Amino acid sequence: MKISKLAATTxxxxxxxxxxxxxxxDAKLRVTVARLIESQPRDYRAVLAALHRLTRLDMERRKLxxxxxxxxxxxxxxxxxxxxxxxxxxxxxxxxxINPALLGGLRIRVGNDVFDGSVQGxxxxxxNSF
Numbered sequence: 256m257k258i259s260k261l262a263a264t265t266x267x268x269x270x271x272x273x274x275x276x277x278x279x280x281d282a283k284l285r286v287t288v289a290r291l292i293e294s295q296p297r298d299y300r301a302v303l304a305a306l307h308r309l310t311r312l313d314m315e316r317r318k319l320x321x322x323x324x325x326x327x328x329x330x331x332x333x334x335x336x337x338x339x340x341x342x343x344x345x346x347x348x349x350x351x352x353i354n355p356a357l358l359g360g361l362r363i364r365v366g367n368d369v370f371d372g373s374v375q376g377x378x379x380x381x382x383n384s385f
Contacts, residue, residue: 259303262302263301263305264303265305265307266306267309269287269291284310287306288303288306291303310332315366316367316371317344317348319336319349319351319353321335321363322361323351324357324358335363339365340369347365357374358374358375359373360374360377
C-alpha cells in the first residue's frame with residue numbers, strides 16, 4: 256500500500272510523540288492509536304499503516320538473538336547481556352539459540368547488527384579471503 260507524503264510525515268510525528276527518553280512508550284502509542292481511530296481524520300488508515308510499520312521496525316531494533324554451538328551458562332549470558340545493554344539500552348528482548356553448525360563461539364544479532372565471533376564465521380571469512 257503506497258501512502259502519501261502527508262500520511263508518512265504525520266505517522267513519523269506521532270511516532271516521535273509516543274517516545275519517552277528515546278524509547279517507545281506503549282501507553283502513549285495506545286492512546287494515540289485510539290484517538291486516531293476515534294477522530295478518523297483524512298487518510299487515517301494510511302497513517303495507521305505507517306505507524307504500524309514504524310512500531311514494527313522499532314521492535315525489531317530491540318530484538319537480541321544470541322546463537323552458540325553449545326548451551327551457555329547463566330554467568331556468560333549475563334555478561335553478554337550487560338555488555339550489549341550499555342550500547343543498545345536495557346529494554347532488549349533476548350532469545351538464546353543453540354546452533355551446532357557454529358562449531359564454537361557466539362553469533363549475536365541486535366536488530367540489523369551482527370557480531371559473528373563463531374568458528375564457522377572465521378572459517379568463512381578465511382575462505383573468502385583466498
